[in-house]
Amino acid sequence: MTTTKWMVKNGTFAVLEEGRPVLRGYMVVENDRITYLGEEKPVVEEGTEIIDGTHLFFLPGLVNTHGHAAMSLLRGYGDDLALQVWLQEKMWPMEAKFTADDVYWGTSLSVLEMIKGGTTTFVDMYDHMDQVARVVEDSGMRGVLTRGVIGLCPPEVQQQKLDEAVAFAKDWHGQADGRITTMISPHAPYTCPPDFIEKFVLASHDLNLPMHTHMSETKAEVAQNVNDYGLRPVAHLEKLGMFSRPTLLAHAVHLTDEEIEILAKHGVAVSHNPGSNLKLASGIARVPELLKAGVTVSLGTDGPASNNNLDMFEEMRLAALIHKGVSGDPTAIPASEALRMGTAYGAQSVFLNDIGSLSVGMKADIVALDTDQAHFLPRTDYISHAIYSASAKDVEHVWIDGKQVVKHGASLTLDEERIRRETQMAFERLTTL
Numbered sequence: 001m002t003t004t005k006w007m008v009k010n011g012t013f014a015v016l017e018e019g020r021p022v023l024r025g026y027m028v029v030e031n032d033r034i035t036y037l038g039e040e041k042p043v044v045e046e047g048t049e050i051i052d053g054t055h056l057f058f059l060p061g062l063v064n065t066h067g068h069a070a071m072s073l074l075r076g077y078g079d080d081l082a083l084q085v086w087l088q089e090k091m092w093p094m095e096a097k098f099t100a101d102d103v104y105w106g107t108s109l110s111v112l113e114m115i116k117g118g119t120t121t122f123v124d125m126y127d128h129m130d131q132v133a134r135v136v137e138d139s140g141m142r143g144v145l146t147r148g149v150i151g152l153c154p155p156e157v158q159q160q161k162l163d164e165a166v167a168f169a170k171d172w173h174g175q176a177d178g179r180i181t182t183m184i185s186p187h188a189p190y191t192c193p194p195d196f197i198e199k200f201v202l203a204s205h206d207l208n209l210p211m212h213t214h215m216s217e218t219k220a221e222v223a224q225n226v227n228d229y230g231l232r233p234v235a236h237l238e239k240l241g242m243f244s245r246p247t248l249l250a251h252a253v254h255l256t257d258e259e260i261e262i263l264a265k266h267g268v269a270v271s272h273n274p275g276s277n278l279k280l281a282s283g284i285a286r287v288p289e290l291l292k293a294g295v296t297v298s299l300g301t302d303g304p305a306s307n308n309n310l311d312m313f314e315e316m317r318l319a320a321l322i323h324k325g326v327s328g329d330p331t332a333i334p335a336s337e338a339l340r341m342g343t344a345y346g347a348q349s350v351f352l353n354d355i356g357s358l359s360v361g362m363k364a365d366i367v368a369l370d371t372d373q374a375h376f377l378p379r380t381d382y383i384s385h386a387i388y389s390a391s392a393k394d395v396e397h398v399w400i401d402g403k404q405v406v407k408h409g410a411s412l413t414l415d416e417e418r419i420r421r422e423t424q425m426a427f428e429r430l431t432t433l
């Protein structure tokens with residue numbers, strides 16, 4: 001196999017090391033990995049591609065740890081509603097009409113937006129997951145994919161959905177040159193009866209794959225769980241064995257101190273979705289307390305119909321800002337911690353140990369921001385600028401698995417014009433059906 005090798009010179013890199021958050025110098029990538037990062041100029045063979053990093057700030061690719069990409073087709077459809085009304089009256093009736101093609105194009109639109117905005121790994125919980133996997137293959141994106149299952153249906157349909165979820169997880173784990181990994185997902189404790197959730201726990205065990213679910217997103221959900229099962233959601237899922245498996249919970253907004261301790265004890269990770277939680281008026285998660293207790297907290301956008309964009313810079317900034325506002329403590333989540341939540345903690349949340357930071361040996365999932373702009377001046381603390389001032393629009397280049405997928409702000413892998421056309425047609429068809 002021939003080696004593809006390239007080098008950045010005079011770049012500024014967010015290495016986030018103790019005492020040295022930023023490094024200025026050189027980075028070498030060989031095939032899919034970072035093989036050099038340092039101040040000294042390395043010796044490289046003649047003909048190695050050199051990228052001038054003078055006006056670029058390099059970050060690890062952002063990791064979006066919760067979403068439903070195909071819901072881009074429903075962006076702006078059903079705004080300003082509470083979760084249960086929004087789901088039952090708006091989303092579910094429309095989603096029931098989605099075809100495999102709708103999921104392919106809706107997901108393509110989201111992946112296009114994510115890649116161009118510096119997200120290099122996304123978690124996706126949906127159905128027609130083969131289509132989502134195809135988009136990952138076509139786009140060069142990294143995906144942590146899972147067939148989410150709503151169990152509010154007769155037992156034979158439940159079984160069919162579970163079989164589909166298991167088959168998908170088994171068939172696609174490790175595909176797309178290893179860029180796809182899979183998880184096992186009952187949708188939520190309020191949409192899956194306890195004995196059904198136990199079957200997912202067993203499947204997760206048998207396949208040796210992690211679990212992902214929505215939990216404690218609203219106060220009403222917690223009250224209903226107590227009413228139906230006599231337990232709050234954390235104790236309920238603990239009892240069903242979920243936390244004996246590596247688990248990533250989306251939302252976890254309404255938690256008691258005791259519940260935080262249980263999550264910490266089992267090493268359960270949380271995907272904090274501040275934009276979605278604010279928009280659906282679900283509440284504000286106790287992120288500083290979770291982090292203090294040692295829980296891994298990462299960031300997710302949730303679906304594009306409850307956010308309504310997929311800009312992870314916005315989620316990092318929201319996380320950094322709202323927890324200062326709520327706690328009255330300006331040090332609650334500093335910029336560097338917000339960046340870790342969007343990168344390294346994201347990698348930990350999806351159980352991938354070779355992405356999420358810029359260091360030698362890691363996969364080359366890399367984002368370069370254009371710092372030659374008014375809101376990036378003066379050239380002082382680029383990590384501060386990336387969190388408090390930047391947005392997805394500042395992304396100049398993106399590499400995933402060492403391959404460039406965005407160059408000067410344009411996608412190299414996806415057909416933007418076709419995606420625009422297909423998604424508009426799909427939305428018009430869905431709303432007139």
Ligand SMILES: N[C@@H](CCSC[C@H]1O[C@@H](n2cnc3c(=O)[nH]cnc32)[C@H](O)[C@@H]1O)C(=O)O
Nearest residue numbers: 068091125126127148149150187214302303
């Ligand atoms: N259609 C599948 C379930 C797919 S999982 C993804 C589901 O999550 C829903 N969803 C999106 N955002 C949220 C959220 O914030 N909380 C709970 N569910 C959500 C979404 O509408 C979609 O139906 C079935 O019937 O088994």
Ligand SMILES: [Zn+2]
Nearest residue numbers: 067250302303
């Ligand atoms: Zn969700």
